[in-house]
Amino acid sequence: MSGKNKTLSNLSNYLLVFILFCGGLLISSCNEDARGFTLPVGDIEKGKATYKRLSCNECHSISGIEWKGGSDTLNIQLGGEVSIKKSYGDLVTSVINPSHKIAPSYKQKTSAEATNEGGLSKMKNYNEVMTVQELIDLVTFLQSEYKIKTQPTGYYPYQY
Numbered sequence: 516m517s518g519k520n521k522t523l524s525n526l527s528n529y530l531l532v533f534i535l536f537c538g539g540l541l542i543s544s545c546n547e548d549a550r551g552f553t554l555p556v557g558d559i560e561k562g563k564a565t566y567k568r569l570s571c572n573e574c575h576s577i578s579g580i581e582w583k584g585g586s587d588t589l590n591i592q593l594g595g596e597v598s599i600k601k602s603y604g605d606l607v608t609s610v611i612n613p614s615h616k617i618a619p620s621y622k623q624k625t626s627a628e629a630t631n632e633g634g635l636s637k638m639k640n641y642n643e644v645m646t647v648q649e650l651i652d653l654v655t656f657l658q659s660e661y662k663i664k665t666q667p668t669g670y671y672p673y674q675y
Contacts, residue, residue: 554607554651562656565649569641577660589637594660601661606654610645613638 563580566572572583575591584590608615613636645653 557651557655562652596664
């Protein structure tokens, strides 16, 4: 093996070790407290019933469920075609801590519609009203309402 090839081989070995080290560092920095957290499988129909019972349709709309909000109510669309599906964790967080992340499109609406004076979500706190099983079923129902819409890439396969 020539000196130049040996140098390139050593350099690529060092680069590989560096990449593996960085990857290990990245993985080890993940949140240890969240590791292994999962909830049992929910029931879509029971989740739909919970959605209606808690009157979620006074502020949120989902296809196939009658809208109960007034003309002055903020109508937040849930479900439908999206490019990235809402994760189970995102939906659980949105239900139990709605002020955690308020969508930019709702922040643009007048603050009186989407948030209170402190900038927090106007969504009611259901943490003491809903059982854990109802939360599981509700989130399972909500997640089932989202459909992935693939975006066209502009790339087409070769035609022979």
